[in-house]
Amino acid sequence: MNIEKIRKDFPILEREVHPGKKLVYLDNAATSQKPNQVIDVISEFYRNNNANIHRGVHKLSEESTEMYDDAHTKVSKFINADKMEEMIFTRNTSESINLVMHSLVDGKLKKGDEIISTVMEHHSNIVPWTILKDKGIKVNFVDINEKDGILKLEQFEELINKNTKLVTCIHGSNVLGTINPVKEIGKIAHDNDAFFLVDGAQSVPHMKVDVKKMDCDFFAFSGHKMLAPTGIGALYGKEEILENISPFMYGGDMIKEVSLEKSSWNDLPWKFEAGTSNISGGIGLGAAVDYLESVGMDDIRDHEIKLTEYALNRLEEVDGLKLFGPKDMKIRGGVVSFVLNKVHPHDVASIMDTEGVAVRSGHHCAQPLIERLGENSTTRASFYLYNTKEEVDKLIEGIEKVKKTFRL
Amino acid sequence: MYQENILEHYENPQNFGEISNPTVSVEDSNPLCGDKLGVHILIDDKEIIKDIKFHGHGCAISMAAMSMLTEKLLGKNINYIKDLSKDDILEMLGIPISMTRIKCALLSLKISKLGFIEYHKDK
Numbered sequence: 001m002n003i004e005k006i007r008k009d010f011p012i013l014e015r016e017v018h019p020g021k022k023l024v025y026l027d028n029a030a031t032s033q034k035p036n037q038v039i040d041v042i043s044e045f046y047r048n049n050n051a052n053i054h055r056g057v058h059k060l061s062e063e064s065t066e067m068y069d070d071a072h073t074k075v076s077k078f079i080n081a082d083k084m085e086e087m088i089f090t091r092n093t094s095e096s097i098n099l100v101m102h103s104l105v106d107g108k109l110k111k112g113d114e115i116i117s118t119v120m121e122h123h124s125n126i127v128p129w130t131i132l133k134d135k136g137i138k139v140n141f142v143d144i145n146e147k148d149g150i151l152k153l154e155q156f157e158e159l160i161n162k163n164t165k166l167v168t169c170i171h172g173s174n175v176l177g178t179i180n181p182v183k184e185i186g187k188i189a190h191d192n193d194a195f196f197l198v199d200g201a202q203s204v205p206h207m208k209v210d211v212k213k214m215d216c217d218f219f220a221f222s223g224h225k226m227l228a229p230t231g232i233g234a235l236y237g238k239e240e241i242l243e244n245i246s247p248f249m250y251g252g253d254m255i256k257e258v259s260l261e262k263s264s265w266n267d268l269p270w271k272f273e274a275g276t277s278n279i280s281g282g283i284g285l286g287a288a289v290d291y292l293e294s295v296g297m298d299d300i301r302d303h304e305i306k307l308t309e310y311a312l313n314r315l316e317e318v319d320g321l322k323l324f325g326p327k328d329m330k331i332r333g334g335v336v337s338f339v340l341n342k343v344h345p346h347d348v349a350s351i352m353d354t355e356g357v358a359v360r361s362g363h364h365c366a367q368p369l370i371e372r373l374g375e376n377s378t379t380r381a382s383f384y385l386y387n388t389k390e391e392v393d394k395l396i397e398g399i400e401k402v403k404k405t406f407r408l
Numbered sequence: 409m410y411q412e413n414i415l416e417h418y419e420n421p422q423n424f425g426e427i428s429n430p431t432v433s434v435e436d437s438n439p440l441c442g443d444k445l446g447v448h449i450l451i452d453d454k455e456i457i458k459d460i461k462f463h464g465h466g467c468a469i470s471m472a473a474m475s476m477l478t479e480k481l482l483g484k485n486i487n488y489i490k491d492l493s494k495d496d497i498l499e500m501l502g503i504p505i506s507m508t509r510i511k512c513a514l515l516s517l518k519i520s521k522l523g524f525i526e527y528h529k530d531k
Contacts, residue, residue, distance in 0.1 A: 343468075375442075
């Protein structure tokens with residue numbers, strides 16, 4: 001993997017964010033930067049092909065339709081789904097999970113049913129379930145092992161019962177970096193006839209994902225964390241399940257026939273894509289997948305493992321710094337959260353910013369997890385394919401500057 | 409942003425603590441940042457702030473602003489808070505505050521306003 005060549009594809013990495021301070025972008029878990037190959041495909045689409053899809057018979061409509069449908073095929077192959085019928089484009093991971101929630105609530109979930117989630121989740125995989133309390137649906141949460149930030153797997157077995165209709169968990173934690181054993185968790189769900197939904201927002205961009213191997217029923221992720229533009233996300237669902245659950249939104253393009261009395265639903269995946277879609281975003285997501293595949297997901301994962309190991313080793317040497325998450329790189333992604341003495345993470349991130357280093361501070365949309373860790377917030381550095389060891393060094397220099405500023 | 413006086417207030421916050429029988433007790437948070445501050449105010453018959461103490465946790469900017477604001481408010485009439493503005497807080501801090509940190513600086517103002525409203529609520 002030629003990092004120098006890769007970095008040239010990302011024009012933003014060349015910019016200065018403060019006078020004399022070049023951008024060191026370590027906020028990839030929030031959103032990734034975009035390569036020319038994605039930016040160009042989107043701008044080329046608007047310059048050359050733009051039309052609405054699945055309706056017009058003119059040339060541009062035909063081209064746009066083909067490009068948008070192709071993107072579904074690319075993305076489904078990328079996560080090893082069997083066919084594009086199983087690949088629904090949404091706005092983002094949250095919308096994908098909301099889609100599953102609304103579709104299951106309409107006919108599959110009833111009062112007295114239970115759901116199992118975990119304390120490790122992003123708010124996007126907590127809130128859509130906890131609001132179902134009003135409908136008499138209970139959510140149980142699997143805890144983490146505080147020391148190494150991994151799920152207490154035995155609790156899935158303890159919490160599951162005949163009322164459990166859905167088991168869900170995050171694949172890669174956006175706070176701890178933990179990569180969860182989704183295949184094992186899915187087996188527990190299926191042995192008990194529950195659906196299994198995986199939040200893959202932090203895994204798909206960084207490692208080879210195989211939805212068939214993990215045998216999940218639904219798999220949700222966002223485009224913007226994997227080099228694609230914002231406003232495009234995806235939901236994989238098993239065909240036989242998608243055929244048997246209700247649509248999420250109603251209106252244009254998702255119907256086959258409409259009369260004033262009733263309507264019939266369009267074929268998959270369009271049954272779940274009501275209204276004019278984010279066509280350019282979808283095509284951009286397809287281009288992002290092309291880019292990631294040209295680099296190679298296994299190489300990207302290896303690169304991030306090396307960077308993360310290096311970062312963890314260097315951070316461990318910093319006095320007064322507390323790290324979270326597993327040490328075993330086999331079950332850890334490129335996310336490093338930490339707290340530094342009594343310095344508030346906002347101050348850490350502000351001072352880092354003056355050096356051009358972009359890190360995230362706060363609760364990372366995972367308030368229950370941050371609370372479980374006994375913190376109010378953390379600082380987080382997260383890596384991607386274009387990051388370098390030199391940038392990790394800049395992170396460490398930034399931390400030294402924080403310590404100096406706060407006279408530690 | 410991290411000038412001497414800010415760090416001084418952060419490390420040694422003034423009026424930090426609690427009042428056992430406050431006239432007004434309010435709190436507020438910036439949940440995204442994980443900042444949470446509360447204020448106890450003791451107000452006498454002439455509506456003078458006889459004592460003011462704050463508690464909670466926050467970043468250097470929110471803590472320093474709260475600390476400085478309690479110093480400013482002590483001994484003043486409670487109605488002084490009514491006309492306090494964003495600009496007053498920024499002037500009090502005397503440092504350039506970036507767009508992303510303005511919420512930290514203004515948590516103190518928000519809590520003071522809440523205290524003012526709370527005081528007049530039952531009147």
